[in-house]
Amino acid sequence: MAIDFENAIAWKKAAGAERVMLDNLQPNILKGHVREFLTVLFLSFDDPAGGRAFLRTVAGGMKSAWRHFKEIDTFKKTMVPGTSYIGVGLSRAGYIALDLPIVPSDPAFVQGMQANPKLNDPNPQEWEEHFRKPSKIHAVILVGDMLSGTRDAALAQVVAWVNAGEGVSVLARQDGLGQHNDNAEGIEHFGYVDGRSQPLFLEEDVSAEEQDTDGITDWNPSCPLKQVIVPDPGAPDPDVHCGSYFIFRKLEQNVRLFKESERDFANSLGIPGDERAGAMLVGRFEDGTPVTMQFEDGVESPVPNNFNYASDTKGAKCPFAGHIRKTNPRGSGGFGQPEKQERTHIMARRGQTYGIRTDDLNDGRIDNKPEKDVGLLFMAFNSDIGQQFEFTQVAWANGIGFPEVPDGSPAPGVDPIIGQTPNDAQRPAISCPVKWGDAKSIKTVAAPPRTVTMKGGEYFFMPSLAFLKNI
Ligand code: HEM
Secondary structure, X not given: OOOOOOOOEOHHHOOHHHHHHHHHOOOOOOOOOOOOEEEXXXXXXXXXXXXXXXXXXXXXXXXXXXXXXXHHHHHHHHOOOOOOEEEEEEXXXXXXXXXXXXXXXXXXXXXXXXXXXXXXXXXXXXXOHHHHOHHHOOEEEEEEEOOHHHHHHHHHHHHHHHHHOOOEEEEEEEEEEOEEOOOOOEEOOOOXXXXXXXXXOEHHHHHHHHHHOOOOOOOOOEOOHHHOOEEOOOOOOOOOOEEEEEEEEEEEEOHHHHHHHHHHHHHHHOOOOOHHHHHHHHOEOOOOOEOOOOOOOOOOOOOOOOOOOOOOOOOOOOOOOXXXXXXXXXXXXXXXXXHHHHHHHOOEEOOEEEOOOOOOOOXXXXXXXXXXXXXEEEEEEEOOOOOOHHHHHHHHHOXXXXXXXXXXXXXXXXXXXXXXXXXXXXXXXXXXXXXXXXXXXXXXXXXXXXXXXXXXXXXXXXXXHHHHHOO
């Protein structure tokens, strides 16, 4: 059976070429791998042969996507936990440092993250030191698990391989640590449920979404394989050995400033409480309830994802600037782009929070909230960086005029969470309904200050296991 890149895949039925693909694909691409405890290592190779030998060794300790799916299945039936996740990505500089003849050709990957001025990222000289010189960042290794002990054991093994390798060195280590609300759902540091809306690439996951959650009638999360995997050009058989481009961005969050700005934003709009003000900035309440669905929180179980903006064409419930409306307009972005085309920009997000909180995330206070050293390790898999991550950040989040608004309405402004402008003092105003659902009550007020700071990142390619074993 040839691989059908135009649809999601049924992994339980995968045979022939599809099974070979899944046996050689890294985990965490088609489906997120648990990574409550995560360590990200950035590596440099000084000796091509030593670097290649090291990668062959690591590949021997990695599992495939198929084995990951099987482990989840077993866990559901027997509660026997799966093994740790080890993921490996190479930057373009890494392919060159390893003397590899074939380099993945995505133009954004080839240029690197620092090259796109439209991202409006801070000057790379202000990035964390190890991100400043992309020519030195050759590889990224992710080690993740549900428990710290098993992550530590897997990490110790990877570090032992690094130390045994010729000319392999660790440039930097970054830990990630999951955060949760009182419902035990994963949240980001501003306190909002995160990771709910994802493109689904497994037919089994689409069926589960249809049967076990709020359904897929108003938003169908099914996505074709071609949106996340591409042939691995350096692998023995690129027709069946696939990989994916991996985006890594360290985004620091000033939680205190965000919480103050929720309060100030509520005051400028003249609405009671901070909850709906924050929900209008994010597009969901802290518990995940979409603000386009109702004016208060409370639909937290399961967190809804079966919604779109068809009944909110004026931005009278969810503002056009809301983070989730900007980054996935669910068919309402306008500018003549049909939903089918709009969906091609969606990416598989696999982020994790970082930093240790000494306060209680859910205590409702502002004065004890951290201003730095916590944030999101934004990670995502793309098949086309320019059309997915960069398009979302540049055209949608940073795009003052996106999405299209009714004639006479003010421009949406930039995404209040991740939008970046060349000058922070020039963040355009945003418009929100004072009264939920009442377009006449829409008021334009000053945008909240930027509370997320990009600290550095790079683009990588996560190749097939067949490539790594034969490198
Ligand atoms: C610190 C930075 C960020 C924070 C605090 C944040 C927060 C959130 C939250 C709370 C959600 C809602 C949960 C969900 O639907 O899964 C969300 C969804 C989303 N975010 Fe972010 N995010 C951040 C960075 C980014 C970046 C850099 C991008 C892409 C350039 C991005 C793209 C998305 C997308 C595509 C969705 C799903 C929207 C949907 O399908 O409805 N986010 N984010």
